[in-house]
Amino acid sequence: MLPPRxxxxxxxPAQSPLxxxxxxxxxxxxxxxVNPPPGWVGHPAGAVWFCGEHxxxxxEREHLGSDTALRDIDAVLGRLPGRLSxxxx
Numbered sequence: 001m002l003p004p005r006x007x008x009x010x011x012x013p014a015q016s017p018l019x020x021x022x023x024x025x026x027x028x029x030x031x032x033x034v035n036p037p038p039g040w041v042g043h044p045a046g047a048v049w050f051c052g053e054h055x056x057x058x059x060e061r062e063h064l065g066s067d068t069a070l071r072d073i074d075a076v077l078g079r080l081p082g083r084l085s086x087x088x089x
Contacts, residue, residue, distance in 0.1 A: 001041040006051035007058070007070060008077065026050050028058035030066040
């Protein structure tokens with residue numbers, strides 16, 4: 001599993017002050033998420049980390065596939081659509 005890193009602000013747990021609302025990380029499973037078989041090691045496809053402040057952006061789009069959801073989030077934030085890095089999937 002990849003360590004937490006917010007798809008929106010790229011915050012990592014070590015960068016978040018204690019007690020900060022963003023210090024709680026949420027792993028959002030989008031519609032295309034796959035449950036890996038027992039014993040499998042790695043990050044689940046279709047699951048993306050968000051900090052507590054930005055978790056709702058992902059949770060509101062859980063019904064979408066991860067590529068569609070992340071493009072939609074980027075559009076809402078005014079970021080240009082682009083190729084998603086493997087670390088954000």
